[in-house]
Amino acid sequence: MNPEKLRELLEGVRGGDVDIDSALHRMKGLPFENLGYAVVDHHRAMRHGMPEVIYGEGKVPEHLLGIFKNLRTQSPNVLATRVSREAAELVMSEVPDVEYYPASRVLRVWGDRRILSKGKMAIVCAGTADIPVAEEARLVAETMGNEVLAISDVGVAGIHRLFGHLDKIREARLCIAVAGMEAALPSVLGGLVSCPVIGVPTSVGYGAHFNGLASLLGMLNSCASNVTVVNIDNGFGAAYVGTLINRI
Amino acid sequence: MNPEKLRELLEGVRGGDVDIDSALHRMKGLPFENLGYAVVDHHRAMRHGMPEVIYGEGKVPEHLLGIFKNLRTQSPNVLATRVSREAAELVMSEVPDVEYYPASRVLRVWGDRRILSKGKMAIVCAGTADIPVAEEARLVAETMGNEVLAISDVGVAGIHRLFGHLDKIREARLCIAVAGMEAALPSVLGGLVSCPVIGVPTSVGYGAHFNGLASLLGMLNSCASNVTVVNIDNGFGAAYVGTLINRI
């Protein structure tokens, strides 16, 4: 039951064609989307100027291609994350203007490059091995209309490297801090800026790193009060929340 | 070396009393706080209208009292979290206008009740047992100048309870979702609102809950893209970041 159907029903009530008890009965289970809610929700991403984002992990190339082409007809910007090279090549062979970033495994069309957010988003990355995750965050953020300041290789074991970028970072409305190993960057950075910091632990490390657990625990226990955390390697999620904050 | 000292040094240079090499030498190790940075930093909380927040865990009552009294002389608002009843009673016996909230173990003076943030902050709490953590978040948030909308007992196993509050929640600029057990609230809520959601997993549960681990993992793996997470039971941290977002 969509709004049109509901309008018809109400008109039936007004016209006397439908008695109130049967109207009540038909409205009882009233699923949300019948009220148009789902439609609104479905379009929410686009109304916010956010491109649809496809999660490519485990999708067979043909399915990914189908979804990608479909979204491309609706939006100038289309993003897919965690896309295999094989799937990327299939899409690029059929859809024009698609770029593939093999390190982060992001695939996108970036047709509409307007800035939609109100401030800068800093994406600060600890080690060079963390760059793929930071790149995913950057690509998502810029495709969603953020002005992005991307800074790499400023891990805390060479703290002066971070200081060299501090003035610029402090101009951002929010920071995304991407770090593996002991993942101390959000704590140090959090103490140096006044804005919210979203920590993205990465799976970069070995041995007692346990595939990102060490980085995750480090960020969750940050002694800086302005840090929140997303899942390991979840550059997309950090950029998504960052965009929401940056649009406030 | 504080700014005054640095000024003196520069004046010595200007006046020729200090040659440039020895000035350079003295400035070489130039610790940050010597440039007044630390002072700025120390005062940052207050300049932002944020009260100093004391972490009471493990502090002996006398020390807590000393810190509390000291801060009270500087600010109309003082907050302390995780304060034992014993310490609270000591402080209340010596400092006027102090309130103690035994469930959340928060102690505060709330003299300056101006709203300093730009929007509402919703603090949504799943079960009644999670209320102490939500209360900590609420007390921190309101003392820091937020207009807070606090909603309790809207766990996902009775999803209609949440829907009853949805219109109000959607007016908020951001949500804090406090939940123990399976901690599904941020996922459900995140799908229903467009703003950022900060999830606070709680240690409420038993058995395979492992003191909050289950809730934490649930929130980190949320299928809603607008959720970030803080440490287990960290109502303070969520409110702190929420305030930063709410002031943007």
Place this chain on the structure above:
Amino acid sequence: MNPEKLRELLEGVRGGDVDIDSALHRMKGLPFENLGYAVVDHHRAMRHGMPEVIYGEGKVPEHLLGIFKNLRTQSPNVLATRVSREAAELVMSEVPDVEYYPASRVLRVWGDRRILSKGKMAIVCAGTADIPVAEEARLVAETMGNEVLAISDVGVAGIHRLFGHLDKIREARLCIAVAGMEAALPSVLGGLVSCPVIGVPTSVGYGAHFNGLASLLGMLNSCASNVTVVNIDNGFGAAYVGTLINRI
């Protein structure tokens, strides 16, 4: 907005007092409980002949007393689980006919003892130390109207003890198997009966038992196909689901 309110609205539409657009607008956010859903849900437990069950953990005695007295006015059967002795004594001093079971920490009034389920529910318990959890399951099950067959001390290291009860157990429509330590009972029992088995791992054990983790993992990895599992020490949950199955 409850059904009465909705009826009024529809009558307004029918009578022309409310135009359709404003009716649509008012119905847009239509929270579920406004349609009476919540009321139905709230009464669901009682309509099913199930007593309200209070989770006593962490509740102060006075609150528990208040809730207990309130429910007592509405139902002949009231159950509270995980009740401290102190709270139990307070309730017993004020409410007649209340029994307290200190091992399982269950508090109940069992006024209506009719059998509401269609078959027997076997509650089979491995070791004597697991009895408190099995007792919680038994008290919940019988208060909810099940005919319960409770068998104790039939751990698998003395498998003949189980065989002595097998004929009776096979008459049950479902089994609840309560076990700590290696928790092999559901596997062995599951292979001997044709009905569903609900495993309740307990926290009984030490060392590498890790507070019930070993029992939980054992049950989840059962080689018997008819076993499902609930949380560690969750006798209540097993009895609740068991009652639902037993009423089919």
Place this chain on the structure above:
Amino acid sequence: MNPEKLRELLEGVRGGDVDIDSALHRMKGLPFENLGYAVVDHHRAMRHGMPEVIYGEGKVPEHLLGIFKNLRTQSPNVLATRVSREAAELVMSEVPDVEYYPASRVLRVWGDRRILSKGKMAIVCAGTADIPVAEEARLVAETMGNEVLAISDVGVAGIHRLFGHLDKIREARLCIAVAGMEAALPSVLGGLVSCPVIGVPTSVGYGAHFNGLASLLGMLNSCASNVTVVNIDNGFGAAYVGTLINRI
């Protein structure tokens, strides 16, 4: 029956007071294999109208083929789970009417399609990536004679999608809820239906999901009382128990 009783029985046989058939009958519950119980047990699956189910993991294709052919001679329905494509192709090249489902890796002959259960079984699946596990459950359930209602892509971050199916789901006698990531579906669904819900956590997720641990813990800590849980990705087990419940 103790030794004295057995001696009496034997004396009755010797004296002619007890005929051999009734002696045999009374001894029926005696040790399994000695009384041919094992044979009965071996046939239990088939007597219940359940096809034999082969666990294909790790079996070499030739062995799988042998077992499959053997069972095919005894039953119109044969199921094998976790079958590699290589093994599936071998079986399909030798046995007629075999279907292979590559997503769930199920191989089956479904000759006898009668409905043997008394109600509907709903299999509700959170995300598209969880479909392989839900498909395994569906194939097992329908081959075992259940009327199955399969619903996909109703994850809790878009809760309205679930509401659209609720009326149909409520007609089922039991629900199987398949979900990865935070796995909140059983909690939300459990609050909306009155029947038992069997949760199947999946290994769908990354990072702090730890191969299904997050989903498993989420379901075990469900705040809905009508949820029990099986092992990660165990669609088969959920369908098996569901069939037992559905035949009550």
Place this chain on the structure above:
Amino acid sequence: MNPEKLRELLEGVRGGDVDIDSALHRMKGLPFENLGYAVVDHHRAMRHGMPEVIYGEGKVPEHLLGIFKNLRTQSPNVLATRVSREAAELVMSEVPDVEYYPASRVLRVWGDRRILSKGKMAIVCAGTADIPVAEEARLVAETMGNEVLAISDVGVAGIHRLFGHLDKIREARLCIAVAGMEAALPSVLGGLVSCPVIGVPTSVGYGAHFNGLASLLGMLNSCASNVTVVNIDNGFGAAYVGTLINRI
């Protein structure tokens, strides 16, 4: 023995070809409880000269007293492990000749001190803090009739201490090695003796010891091939198995 064989046997009994005693004898392996096997099993411990052992954890003092007195009437030796001081004092006030060992929390009557095993059992203990677990093992072993060689404080960080006892240890038929912290003793000892070594990890340690997990993992990964392991702090279990080996 299958039904046909059983029928033949019964026919032999009826026809007089088989007398009842030999029929009973052939049926002896039949189901346990029916043949009184359980009774036999119940007495197994005593027939082996092993005293009944009571697990005292969680037992209320009155229950422990009752069980202890009962066993005392049947056996000159009675052992209870993990007994609280309160329970011990109650038992000692009512039963003569009872000794309590507060470190290991063992309570026993040791009336029959005959050596029933064939060789010596060495119980080797790494640190002084591990002595309570080693003492439990020693008391169990000697009460079960073993000649025990107990050696303490021979941790591997002072390896020469172990060498000083090696000649005596090598006379033993088996060794029990009790160790906390890194628990390297079984590996070192296992390389120096030819007999089986039973490792007992203890919960002695702190921090990354995780209540015995580190010791347990250390022993399970021993590079000495003659080491098997029991649960953390399970001195009783080691002594029990050791006695079985020592009686071979």
Place this chain on the structure above:
Amino acid sequence: MNPEKLRELLEGVRGGDVDIDSALHRMKGLPFENLGYAVVDHHRAMRHGMPEVIYGEGKVPEHLLGIFKNLRTQSPNVLATRVSREAAELVMSEVPDVEYYPASRVLRVWGDRRILSKGKMAIVCAGTADIPVAEEARLVAETMGNEVLAISDVGVAGIHRLFGHLDKIREARLCIAVAGMEAALPSVLGGLVSCPVIGVPTSVGYGAHFNGLASLLGMLNSCASNVTVVNIDNGFGAAYVGTLINRI
């Protein structure tokens, strides 16, 4: 310094060629093997009639071949465990009479088939998937001179299968119980026999099995007192200890 060297030294002392102080000095650090200990130790395996056992994991085929050939010259029996097919084929192409068991990845020459132990060793295996581990144990045990009773597919979910073999199992001096999944076999078996049981948890399982952790914890928490445990999949270790026990 080997015994010959020590003898020379003593002869030097006796003959006056070496004064006592310098003899003492040379003997001060006296490494063990200098006293011939290492040689004894090195030959210990063979003196006990045990073949040398090579751990093949990670060894390149050429190295394995070299070691295997060398040992073959010294002993009629040579065993290597965890050998890749590639390495096995290389060895078989160069050494006569070598057999390779691909399931357990054991490679051996079994020239001397005398029974060296005093009783039978039962190797009891729960599921067919556990057979590789049981086979490793069997091959090690029989090559080391044990009379082995190998029984498969007697998992506890069909407990009658175990009972059919019980009489034979009870003739053994010790049992090795190999089991994956919930690994309840040692507990059930331990309650049915009087001899020591060595449990070998296997990595057979999925999901919450965590590569053998569930089986390991199950066995460590066995409620049967006669069970000790070795590492996951360590069939070799169980057979080695079992041989030591069987030779007592």
Place this chain on the structure above:
Amino acid sequence: MNPEKLRELLEGVRGGDVDIDSALHRMKGLPFENLGYAVVDHHRAMRHGMPEVIYGEGKVPEHLLGIFKNLRTQSPNVLATRVSREAAELVMSEVPDVEYYPASRVLRVWGDRRILSKGKMAIVCAGTADIPVAEEARLVAETMGNEVLAISDVGVAGIHRLFGHLDKIREARLCIAVAGMEAALPSVLGGLVSCPVIGVPTSVGYGAHFNGLASLLGMLNSCASNVTVVNIDNGFGAAYVGTLINRI
């Protein structure tokens, strides 16, 4: 057999009283300490100028007193760690010049205050709650003769605080970095100094800190190459190793 005995034996050989074969036989098992090794080892601590250190955890006050008094007679410096207040008070009532540090629970007599090491040892502590562990390290280090530079409250979320002390820290030969929560201090500090850094993770934290696990993993995964780690809260161990390094 000590050196004197060995000398006698050699003299017997020289004199012809002992033949070589029987000398060889008596020397075969030659335990280390018989060569005086143990004595050397036993006195090693004191020869190095290190006081004996008593681990007080779990020791009853009377035993602690006995050991303390005994050591006091041999050394001007005596240290005991992890001492309860009760035990401390007993010792202080009987031994003069004993100081007790309740935060770190260290008890000591510090009679000989000479500096025995060659450089400074910096003990740098992140948060005020970590001070007890740092204090333990400091007391151990100074009692062992180090010149200690103790710096507190220089956590990385206020990085400028650390810079203020950097010149002094760089004068040290080695640093001990004590930190809880995310424990980033060793990484940051390690990047700023050239000397070895010993990280001491503390149990200070809550929730996902898991009693020090987060801090421990953070330090083990440090991106600074000059960091090694000791157990959680092991201030003693860090100071001990630090002393060894400082004496090189």
Place this chain on the structure above:
Amino acid sequence: MNPEKLRELLEGVRGGDVDIDSALHRMKGLPFENLGYAVVDHHRAMRHGMPEVIYGEGKVPEHLLGIFKNLRTQSPNVLATRVSREAAELVMSEVPDVEYYPASRVLRVWGDRRILSKGKMAIVCAGTADIPVAEEARLVAETMGNEVLAISDVGVAGIHRLFGHLDKIREARLCIAVAGMEAALPSVLGGLVSCPVIGVPTSVGYGAHFNGLASLLGMLNSCASNVTVVNIDNGFGAAYVGTLINRI
């Protein structure tokens, strides 16, 4: 702002071209590296005679080649760790005098072989499977100018093997102990030497070894006080810290 810029600024102040307030303002954020700090830091490795070390994991061969060639122009010694064979072959085809060690995956040019440290560094390795990690440590240590004593296959289950090398090991200034499985070597070794021991747990093991966790926990809980620990398989880190100690 680098030192030159700062000098200019000061000259501006001296000359009156820059007033003090604006000088203060420009110096306020004063990033560290602008003071030349970064340059010093960047060159620190080389000033210490340490070659630059490249972490090869995850680097594409072309990038590794580029970095390697660049460093080769600056230093006679270049080291890269965790280098794939493919990348190694590329580098060796373009850079002369490069050696690749496939077991440890180290690639190096070792042109300058001077000894820069003051003592010997012993690298002691438990099992042959641990050799790759020990080799990494050895190559790093010797390229950094240490005199290395490398000893292999001295695992604690054959303790006499270690004693045979003890005299030489005791000459070292520090020991690196590399061990997998139960990793007892540092504890035993730590008790036999007076110098610092750096433990390197390895991932060598299986089953309950959990990829090195068992070895790591073993070393962290060492009962020898002179042991510190680095991450699993981190031979590089141990050698790096060892070099710092060896240069003191």
